[in-house]
Structure formats: structure tokens, C-alpha cells
Amino acid sequence: EAGVVQSPRYKIIEKKQPVAFWCNPISGHNTLYWYRQNLGQGPELLIRYENEEAVDDSQLPKDRFSAERLKGVDSTLKIQPAELGDSAVYLCASSSSGQGPANYGYTFGSGTRLTVV
């Protein structure tokens, strides 16, 4: 089974430029998360989707960040315009809502490392 797939793996952009990240969750996982991880810190949630609905975006900087999850599967996270402080690793994760002790555990992708110069 393929895990959570993210692209690109690395991105270097100049400040004020736009950037987009893509995530393909595990098949059948209805919940999708975007996290941001600053250097030396644990990841922090940006937005959570239940199917195609964003149910928690309280920590998403909405003036410059946007996200979508069309058809409740793949998701994109966009930053426009990017600032120097946006340099971080952007992680996508998914989880299922089925029964059993293994469920509700998160599976993370490899992340996209963004550097804004």
C-alpha cells in the first residue's frame, strides 16, 4: 500500500512569490491534515479536512495561505505571497475513521521542505 505522497520534496523560492504543495493521502482515509514544522520544533496543525470539508483551519494564516481538497481525496496547500518566515517543512498526514485499535493513528508523508530567500 502506498503511503501518503507529497510533492515536491524541496522548494526554494524568493519572497513574495507563490508556492503550492500537493498531497495524496492513503486510499480510504477520509481525514487529511496539513502541518507545518519549524526547525527544532514539533509539527503544528494548519488545517484539517473531513472528506472535502475544512473542519479546523483556526491556525491557518488566511491572509496568505489557502488550501483545498477537491473530491475529498488529494489536497493542495498554497502560499501567496511567501514570506521569509514561511521557511519550514510542510507535512501532510491522513487517518481513517474505521473501527479497531490501529485506527485513528496518523500516517505522515515525507514533507515538503520550503526555503524562502
Added chain:
Amino acid sequence: KQEVTQIPAALSVPEGENLVLNCSFTDSAIYNLQWFRQDPGKGLTSLLLIQSSQREQTSGRLNASLDKSSGRSTLYIAASQPGDSATYLCAVRTGSGNTGKLIFGQGTTLQVKP
């Protein structure tokens, strides 16, 4: 507000030692707790998931315990190997069912010397 703390921030041990990583959380109303491993420049790999009703989980040389009432979890690594060198992250899930979110600690960076 739930806060997760991991101690120590960094740890260096010789190969073969048994070691314990600590995680504490301020609100005992958690749904589950998950330990992750993160290699430099990589994403997170799930190691162990403990549901709130469970006390511990084991996988190979890893054992994780959970004491909800005291807000603590430990990750025990037996007979450490250089390949165990990585950052270990503890995360608690708030909310029940498919609601809530993972709140992470800052991680413990482990170095196992040959």
C-alpha cells in the same frame, strides 16, 4: 490548552544501552497518544499508538507506556543501536472519534554511538 513536553531535548548514549524518553501532557482528556520517529530531512514514521484505554504497546525493542491520570508517557528502547539515532516525537490526540487533532512535543534527539 493542551501542552506536550518532552524531556530530555537531546540524548547521547553508547550502543547497547537501554534508554527511556519521557513525554508529559497537561490535559489528561486525550483520545490516544502516538510516538513517531523522524530522521533528518524526512517525514514522520509512526512507531507506536496507544489508545486512551490502554496502558502500553510494544513493538520489537520498543515499549511505550501511558499513564493518563498523571499525564505521562514513556518510550523505552532496549539494546539501543546506531540505527536508532533520530528525533523521537510524542503526540497526543485531542477529541474523540475522528475529531480533534495531534498536538506534538518538541522532540528528543537521540544519538547512539557505536
